[in-house]
Amino acid sequence: MATAIALVSDPLSMGSNYHDSNLSSSPVLSASSVSDSGSDSMRPSTPDSMSSAESSDMNWNDITTSTTGIHLSEVLLDPSFLKVLFKKHSTGRFLGLCVGQSAPDAKWSKASEDNIEYSVSAGAVKVDFNVTPKHNINHLLTFALAGLRQVICSSTDNFDYYLLEQSTLVFLPLSHTPSFIPGAPPSALTPKNTIANIPTLEEWNTLWCAWDMVTLQMIPQEMLHQKPIDLRHKCLFYIGHIPTFLDMLLSKAIGGEATEPKHFWNIFERGIDPHVDDPDHCHNHSEVPEKDEDWPSLDAILFFRNGVRARLAQLYADLNSGKRTLTRNIARTLVMTHEHEGFHIETLLYMLLQRAGTGTLPPPGFTIPPWQALAQQWNAIPKPDTSYVELGPEEIVLGHDDSERDDFLEEFKDQALDREYGWDNESPARTVHVGAFRAEWRPVTNGEFEAYWRESNGAVAMPKSWIQENDGEIKVRTMYGPVPMDIAQHWPVLTSFDDMVIYARSKGGRLPTEPELRLFLDKYNVTYEEGANTGFRNWHCMPATAGMKDNGGKGSNGGVWEWTTSVFDTHEGLVPTNLFTGYSVDFFDTKHQVVLGASYATIPRLERRTVRNFYQHNYPYPWVAARVVYDL
Template sequence: MPNKSSFSIIDIRKNKIINENFINEILDGLNSKNSIKSIPTVILYDSRGLQLFDQITYLDEYYLTSAELNVLRDKVDRIIEYIPDGSSVIELGAGSLRKTKLILQSLEKSKKNITYYALDLMEDELIKSLSSLGKFSNVQLVGLLGTYEEGMDFAASLPEDVPKMIMWLGSSIGNSSREEGAEFIKSFQTKAMNPGDLFLIGIDRRNHPDKVTIAYNDPKGITAEFILNGLDHVNVILDQPLIDRNDFDYFARYNEDVGRHEAYYKAKKDITLEYTSPSDNTKMTINLKKDELIHIEYSYKYSKEECFALFHDSRLSHLESWPDPDSQYDLHLIYKSPFYFTRNVESQGSIPTVEEWKELWKSWDTVTMTMISRELVLERSIELRHPFIFYLGHVPAFLDINLARYFKEEFTEPRNFADIFERGIDPDMDDPTNCHQHSTVPDEWPSYDSIISYRDKVRQRIISVYDAYKEKVMPRSLGRVVWMTFEHEAMHLETILYMLIQWKNTVPPKGVVIPRWKASLDPVPKANLITIPAQTITLGHDDNESADDTDPLSLPFGWDNERPSRQVTVKSFRIQSRPITNGEYLDFMEKTINKGYPASWIPVNPSLFTYKVRTVFGPVDMDVARNWPVLLSQDRACRYAEWAKMRLPTEEELRSFYDLNEPQLDLSSNIGFSHWHPVDVPHDKNVVQTVGSGWEWTSTEFSAHPGFNKSKLYPGYSSDFFDSKHVVILGGSWATHPRITRRSFRNWYQRGYPYMFCSARLCQI
């Protein structure tokens, strides 16, 4: 005899009687004069509707359920690895729980203490579904009786220290427009999720129209009955016989252009509907013509690009996706990170918004205050760099100094911080005593608390600048200061991260979901060589630093080495479709008996060529990182290129390659903390990878180009490094702020500098 399930029901409905607004929504939709008439989709899901929909999920034609079940059967143990012990799992629109049972059984098997909340509207069906689950020892079952919005409020009320996973299965998001779906998930993210909280969502793909059409119009007519039952429910809600279902047919079609299935009621004849208000007996008349349609449901389908746009618009980070065996349907695991950088290409180079500053500060605080113990801030991980404490003071000091100089005001207290923290060091690797002008290192660094207090005052100073220009246009000269200091902080964010992966005491970032590493035992196919035709391209852009007008601030800003624009002729050449991988570099070392390894690796047994790869989460096995781009110095990249009988591209060659293989900022590309580590290069050799995971070395020396004039705001920014030892790098890494991936941006490092996140792709000689 099966164990009886044990569960409780919590009624979270705020209004337990029929909402008058909902009645008005029904009537307004039916009485629409300016667009197609409509009835809210939720009307389909009364008790009988839920029962009919459950029958639909067993139909062969309705592939969505079987596809999702196949994913769960295959990947459920992988999914629940991400769910921390002590979590609350909240399912939106729980339904029959046939699929959910697989997740709960896996959680039970893992002996994780989980509270599962099943949210639904119909109490009888909720009790029936929970009763079907059986008994659990570690999983506590709770039914939530309420709407999505009420479920959101409930989730927000849970203790902040309780990890959460929201589940929205069955491609239910398809019932909303793309904009509405993104806005709903974003609302959940904003109101009810804390950093580290998970969101598991099932999404149907843009499959063949015939497959989609029959999925919503089965030969047995169950779907038609499900839709027509909604008209009966309308009469129940309105408490009067407004609509005779016999006057309507179910009409469905797939709109391939917009990627959605559309369901309607179709009038069989001219019809007059009459509604009598119970409050004052006033009558409303609604006229329908023969063949007129009443919209009842949309089911949007999503391409890969549309899925990533959905996650991006919701400001949630992507962890993993799992397709069904027939590639019809996907489960996506996304989560709320401690900060989120948008990828608005149009804003690159222009003045950042206050919101962008706040996200940048969240990122800076996540890295400096959760990954570095305050007791260890005086340590240094790279001898060529200052201890960590310098960077905590340098970033606000640079901002404060430039604001004070612009407004001709005093520095923020303590004023001597401007002397201590103004500029860091970048010594010559061959002769560390040779270094550009920098701040004098104090005998004793200021206290941690004093630096944090100083930082907060400087942040308020820049906010005050924005407040002062709410009602007027900011002069371009001030906009330049704001832009420059923003990008300076974003660049140092990446600097401190490459320092941290070299340090044994680094703590994983708080609120970031630690990856569940998977071995990539099979090497990716050899990179294709892509032919780039001869052409003339433009490098840099024109940006007059001395201009101080009130032209729109969307006119791009740029550093001194980006200007002026100049045309360069590029001869035809062939270049690899992707960067060199760790596995390929290891193969080079083994075949040449070369014991020199990249600084991004950690030796385990060098005599056997066994290494691990550094990440902010700690070292990972080479089997995990085998197909990641190798991060290395230019010297090592050149040695590999010589062995491969190839060469590094010039700056103009790499730029022309990027230009011909846009979009560089595809929402799935690995920049701006999409992931906190490099990811595999494409496994399909016909797929071209441009920006992402690591910057890329060129063979071009960083030097003054024709027309170059050093910056007056930051005179040594570029010119201090025109020493024949620095070379240009382009692109961006996983830790690069999206603004800095603008086309004209140029970065540079010493040829032998091994620490930054920089990879390489090769050209044919």
């Protein structure tokens, strides 16, 4: 479970917080202006077409030549102290930070804060950002706790130099994200030292910051009634679906009528996931208006959203005051609705990715990456020390014990604390045997797949995560717009299960089963807290880093989910949820594959090792990659 630091004071005012195309922070209007947040005059419009690489170069020069730097010794690198220094010395929303025994070339002068001495640069700091950095996990954690993020880093034997940015959304590590305890003051809730994962209202507020940033600052007015993906609803549907789902499950858990306007339940209850090869075949879902003019306005949806959020806030107030008792059913409702919204941030983003550069706006508060400098660093990342790693034979435990059926048993219903809640398909815990196999250290990359795609004469389709220009050049889609393949060649390729199976066979291998992949991830994949590219640390994939001896082989998979050959199906002891009817069982249709891991847009609480995501085998849009494994 994780919390994000959001640079807004009132989550209900986010409807009026719109994207500023410059590098300055977006304005935050008062909560009283929420009703105007959907007006044409306030919504962002589609920008003129410009490649991400071009706009990055324009901004990168300005940032690097005007940013102040500070120099600290390792022992002084403390989140609270860093926050103070950032506020004091940052240029715009940027600050250079040198950590180490020495410092790069610059004119440095002594300074002090609370009788602690450090150095400040009088001008631009000269740093070679083409040097591959040493990723210091402790530094990344410090930045997150200070509400900052790393844009780029350079390392030498004597210092690490970071360009830091104060962004609108920085997720905290799980160890600093408390679980809700009724009546407990905030100071008693952190750091977290249990598996409990009931979200606090603060965690909801920061999730809403992320959701509102995507829906209200990255979707232009003209895209609200568009479908970036034919197999999904128009963008406007999802803005209404999230509060509707929350409202409906609150009524299930605590009673009460629907929030006004009540008829939104009929329109926004459930989205669609039709069969790719037969779009007329779909699970039960809401009936939505056919004509654009028959849909509710954005203003009406935001009014409804605010009402639902106020209803949730009142529930927390009643739980804290003792007016209402926290039961397992209520706790599960809070976890499920929170994680449902987290999942939908990611699914909406992979839809919006299809229009990035031609409609979708880049994430506000996150500077466009310095692609060329980063590409130089990525090209220098060492390959794994060995081609493969051998695993098994071994016993592994899948899932955890968390049956929804127990929520209403007299002996358990009021025992809500100190437990981990999950989705129905995560339970119960079960032991399985994994035979011996070999696994590639890293997922298949864009560059590797492009070479095969060009040579295979149509054996696999071009991934939907790519775009082919008129001159035949392949670019890779990012939320900032497409980037050339030479920039993204080392990222994991995002494409369908079917095409990854064909690729793996061409190498004499196959894709892993769910237990095999779970075993590999448990041993060698790092989490957000350990430096993984998840939780919006970046808004794009990164090269995978596993397979190096200096970290025992552990590393990031680049910020992706990964395909398995395991068909999503029931298992012994699974109790289908009654809170979200059909969440799993509707997709026990032999069409969906289990996927594990987490993408760069997965909120850290969903990195939980028992989480099982699932997508159709021939669905090409989600952020799912694959690694090749081999039988022994």
